[in-house]
Amino acid sequence: MEPDLLAKIRKGLNLSEKDVVAAEWVDNGPGWLALLLKDRNAVLALKPDFAEIAGIRVGVVAPTSGEDEADFEVRAFSAAGFEDPVTGSLNAGIAQWLTGTGIAAPAYVARQGTVLGRAGKVYVTRSDKDVWIGGDVVTCVKGQISL
Numbered sequence: 001m002e003p004d005l006l007a008k009i010r011k012g013l014n015l016s017e018k019d020v021v022a023a024e025w026v027d028n029g030p031g032w033l034a035l036l037l038k039d040r041n042a043v044l045a046l047k048p049d050f051a052e053i054a055g056i057r058v059g060v061v062a063p064t065s066g067e068d069e070a071d072f073e074v075r076a077f078s079a080a081g082f083e084d085p086v087t088g089s090l091n092a093g094i095a096q097w098l099t100g101t102g103i104a105a106p107a108y109v110a111r112q113g114t115v116l117g118r119a120g121k122v123y124v125t126r127s128d129k130d131v132w133i134g135g136d137v138v139t140c141v142k143g144q145i146s147l
Contacts, residue, residue: 073110074091
């Protein structure tokens with residue numbers, strides 16, 4: 001991780017050096033700069049300065065102590081300046097990192113969308129080198145286009 005970029009992202013998220021346990025580029029299609037924080041409350045307390053982190057996809061993850069059947073809390077801040085409620089590509093990249101380093105078990109549940117009032121649960125399973133991401137979905141908008 002480039003030290004200047006990491007410092008910029010920490011500033012944009014109002015984090016000190018000691019707040020970040022680890023940082024890693026993760027990539028499962030779109031690339032994300034992922035930060036591991038100490039606990040769920042630190043992730044939920046973030047108030048990103050989107051102007052400061054503009055142009056960079058930033059994901060943040062922390063262990064939850066198993067609250068509500070989730071092992072990790074995740075937040076995704078897009079390069080376009082908004083928070084994504086549930087993000088498969090980020091969760092897949094984080095899963096490769098956390099399971100590959102032994103931080104996470106080969107199967108776990110991540111919660112995402114909490115701050116946005118969403119109850120997203122992402123089910124992660126790693127089998128050898130394959131990572132599987134799943135979850136339940138709700139159709140919010142349905143339509144047809146005739147050309």
